[in-house]
Amino acid sequence: MTHWLLVMPIFIPLLTATACAFSFRARSLSSVISWCGAIANLCVAILLMQQVISNGLQVTAFGDWKAPFGIVFVADLLSASMVLITAIIGIAIVLYSTADLRSKPFYAIYHSLIHALLAGVMGSFLTGDIFNLYVFFEVMLITSFGLMVLGANKEQVDAAVKYVVLNLISTMVFLLAIGLLYGATGTLNMADLHAKVAQLPDTTMMLISGLFLFGFAIKASAFPVFSWLPASYHHLPSAIVALYAALLTKVGVYALMRVFTIVFDLVDSGYQPLLIVIAGLTMLTGVLGAASKFNIKRILSFHIISQIGYMLMGLAIYTPLAITGAIFYIIHHIIVKANLFLIGGFLKRKQGSDNLRELGGAYSAMPWLALLFLIPAFSLAGFPPLSGFWGKFLVIKASLLTEDYLLAATALFVGLMTIYSMTKIWAEAFWKPLPENAAAPITLTWKENCLYITPIAVLAVITVLIGLMVEPIYQLAETSATNLLNPQPYINAVLGSDSTPYATQLSTPSLSAAPAGGMQQ
8 A cells, every 4th residue: 555655646646637638628527527636636645644654754666676776756754745735735726726717718628737737746756766856847847838828828928938948948957967967876766876976076076966956946946047937927827826836946945955965965065155145145036026016926926936045045054953944934835825826816806907006905895805815925924923934933043053144134134025025915905995997896606706715715724723733843844854964764765774764753752842943953
């Protein structure tokens, strides 16, 4: 059963995508198939998470070709939690799309593509070798490009070209790095690479690791290679951009975390000072771009960039506390950012625009939506006790403990500017009266309102629960960070050694008793 659990998060979305493609003429059938696939994937993700927590790291080798010779899938706490969050987002997007995109001619094909995209995302989280990481990146690139051009209008095609050009550059650099790495070590299994990379000459290691850093930085939308994101995301339908905002850039950050802990040591690679600078500039440029915009999707798109900076900040500091904060922040941000885009899309559907100058009166017309907006908005800005506060607290505390004061000051300033952006959306869209020249709000049916609001409300509740029940998420993030920075147990498990056991238990006294500052060493 364990082996099937590792495969099913990829198999179920691919099967669902195929079934939706064959039923493209029957929209109702496509919706049912998509729903069933999303629910099945969530069930499998929950079982996989439970299996990892109970029994430790799970490994399956295809065709009984053991690592490092065969293809392996690996599920640890980090990858299993990412698969679970991806499945949650998948259900939310499927539900929201039923109301938002059902009238579109591409509706059935859309469902096929989003499930194929989810398969690529989950495969990236579960793969144990770098070449298959490249394969799943390609699945994501192809399906995301297909989703971008579904509307076939001029703006979407123009956005898709900008999106695909830089991502193709990332893909080529990534493939070049893989070729050089295989030529230098004779293997692409991450666990096997750990020891072999350490034997490479310093110049060879710096060259290869630098190529990986550049390729993944584009995927993560880090400074200075982030221009594709704000140039393309705001043209997309709300359901699609919410899916992209939640997952695509996080896969890039996840890949950076894996490669620069298990394969390369970030400090030994020589790129730690550069990554610190990149993290600070990513935060700063993203938030300044958001502050200058008056379109909700543009504001939120730039905020994706600024929040990626916090995640890179945790990796760049490279202490257990910092990486704990980065993992916590990823979990928080996936939920919050998807929800903000869904809320923005609902406002656009109701009032016909997402330009703040053309919006207004949402608080008096829909006070419940105003509350649902404040929860993810305050969380993104870092208000306690919501989830965003704890992620920012951990990475900023880690930067102070390592005396990276400028980076900490940058993070605090970016938090203040995030408050400004969220306040701007609140004041313009919710608080001020609806402009006289604006179109009258559209009246939706009860069913449509439920389909829009249910995923928004559920994601808002998850955000509150993460903030109020912080201890389990902190323990998960802390244990995952410990395993990343001490990869030998992971290596032993993947390669079949019976050495040090892999840490999984979230309720051990050492973890539950450890204060937040106890991991700064």
